[in-house]
Amino acid sequence: MNDELSEKTLIVIIGPTASGKTAAAIQLAHHYKTDILSADSRQFYQEMSIGTAKPSKQELAAAKHFFINNLSITENYTAWDYEVQALELLNKLFDKHNYVILAGGSGLFIKAVCEGFDEFPDMRPGLKEKLNLEFEEKGIADLQQRLKIADPVYYEQVDLNNPQRLIRAIEVFESTGKPFSSFRKLNVNKRPFRVVKLGLNLPREKLYQQINYRVDEMVKNGLIEEVKSLLAYRHLNALNTVGYSELFNYFDEQIDLDRAIELIKQNTRRFAKRQITWFGRDKEIIWMRPDNKDLIAEMVSAIK
Structure with missing residues (x-):
């Protein structure tokens, strides 16, 4: 990186699923004329699009995104791999931009970039x-x-x-x-850039409505067909996730379709609750409402 390191800022947009992170990240990328790194551990995979709520083609065209569609479900990929690759990329991006955006809901991957991990001792063989x-x-x-x-x-x-x-x-x-x-919480590895964490969240009832609506839209947009096309790969780790596991059970005739869809909604709500618990422990996050009409101005003010 160059001598202006102290001026470089990573803007981290955090929040539970369906809280509006993608839209906010794109608007903020336009404001700063910069790029976005995804921190969603399922949007990496090319074969999983509908069930992971990837940004649409229009959204991907509206701002440059990294770490979306960059892997196959057959590849093993860890938060440690992501840390190394994301820091290498940030090193290049900060040569061109004073601000770069990291957006997503995978707490472990966000931690990887912002803080890194302590070295684990050797594991017991076998x-x-x-x-x-x-x-x-x-x-x-x-x-x-x-x-x-x-x-x-x-x-x-x-x-x-x-x-x-x-x-x-x-x-x-x-x-x-x-x-x-x-x-995972002993030492924070100092990063050569400033980190500003902006959290998006809604009152629980409204967030749950957003989640239920999103699942219905996924079904309309072909989620069932997408999962069916991946049946042969269901043993892979990438597919052990909400939205896919429930429909695999449907295809196994363990549950009917209505029940599978209801379980996707229920398990997504539970996942959102765990995300909120995870992020709630981070006192550095500045929380905002995504339905605030002046959201971007509020974000820019918090970043300065």
């Missing part, structure tokens, strides 16, 4: 393979219960439908005797 086998035999509920006992803090933050995240946390606990969460 433990990950053992945990994966136990997951295949006993299912995700067993992992969830084990994590709840081992690390109640992380249990409240993690995507409970993501078995690999659960396995990773249990692996750390069983290898070290210390909860995964204790390794």
Whole structure:
């Protein structure tokens, strides 16, 4: 980076799903004439579009986005990978811009860019393979219960439908005797740019209405067909997520379609609640209402 490092600012737009982050990020990108990095861990995948609420073609054309459609569901990708790639990209973007935007709802990936991770000690050999086998035999509920006992803090933050995240946390606990969460908040790695975190949220009832409406729109726009096209890949980690898992159960004839759609809404609302809990612990976030007609002016004022 150049000598103006102290002037470089990463604007982080944070919030639960369906809170209006994409629209706000695009408007802010226009204001600062800059680019957007996505911090949504499911929008990385090319094959998953409708169920991940990716920005539309028009939205992607309205501002330059990175980390959308950059991976295949067959690729393994971690928050550590994202940290390395995002920091390399920011290094280049800050040569052209004083402001860059990071927008998304994946708390772990936002933490990766803003703070980084402490180094984990070596894991017990063979433990990950053992945990994966136990997951295949006993299912995700067993992992969830084990994590709840081992690390109640992380249990409240993690995507409970993501078995690999659960396995990773249990692996750390069983290898070290210390909860995964204790390794994730020791030291903040100093970044060569200023970070301003802007949070978007609505009153719960209104947010839940937005979520329900969004799910209905996804169904209208072809979500069922998208999930059907991915049935052969359902074992992959990327597809262990809300909006896909429920419809896989529908295709297995375990539940009917109406129930699957209702479960998507319910599980998305629960996911939003966990996001709010995660972000609520970060005292650096400046919270705003996305339905404020002067939102962009409010954001710009907070960034100065």
